[in-house]
Amino acid sequence: MDSTRWIDDVDRRWKERVEKPRVPKTLTVLYDPGCALCRRCRNWMLGEEAAVELRFVECTGEDAKARYGDIPWLGDELVVVGDGGEVWAGSAAFLVCLWALEEWRDWSWSLAGPTFAPLAERFFLFVSSRRKSLSTLLGKDHECEGGTCKIGR
DSSP, X not given: OOHHHHHHHXXXXXXXXXXXXXXXXXXXXXXXXXXXXXXXXXXXXXXXOBSSEEEEXXXXXXXXXHHHTTXXXXXXXXXXXXXXXXXXXXXXXXXXXXXXXXXXXXHHHHHHSTTTHHHHHHHHHHHHHTHHHHHHHXXXXXXXXXXXXXXXX
C-alpha cells in the first residue's frame, strides 16, 4: 500500500469516527456495594426499562480493580464505562445512567444542556457528598457498611 492511500484511509476512518459518534450498546456501572444509596440506585435502575444493556460491577472488587484499575476516579466517583472504552465519571456518569433508561432519556438530554448542566452537577455533588447521611435516612439496615461509602466523599 502506498503512503497516499494509507493516509487517505486513516483520514477517512478519522472522519467517520468524529462525524458519526458511536453509541454504546452496553454500559458498565461501577458502584460502591457498601453504600445503601448506591445499592438502592442500582436496584432502581435494574427495575427500569433500559435502552442499552446495563451491567453493574462493584468498584471495590478484584475484577473491577484488575480491569478498570487505571481509571483515576475508580473508588472516588461514580464511573460508567461504555463497550467502546468510553469513560464517564461523576455527574457525567449520572447523566449517562439516566440516558440509558427509556423513561429518563429525555431528562438526560435536558439536564446535559447548557441551561441545566450546572444544576445537574450541583445536585449530583450534593447527593454524592451526603451518601452516608442519606443511607441513614433509608433505615438502620441500609447504612453504609462499616462507613465505607467511598465514592464522592
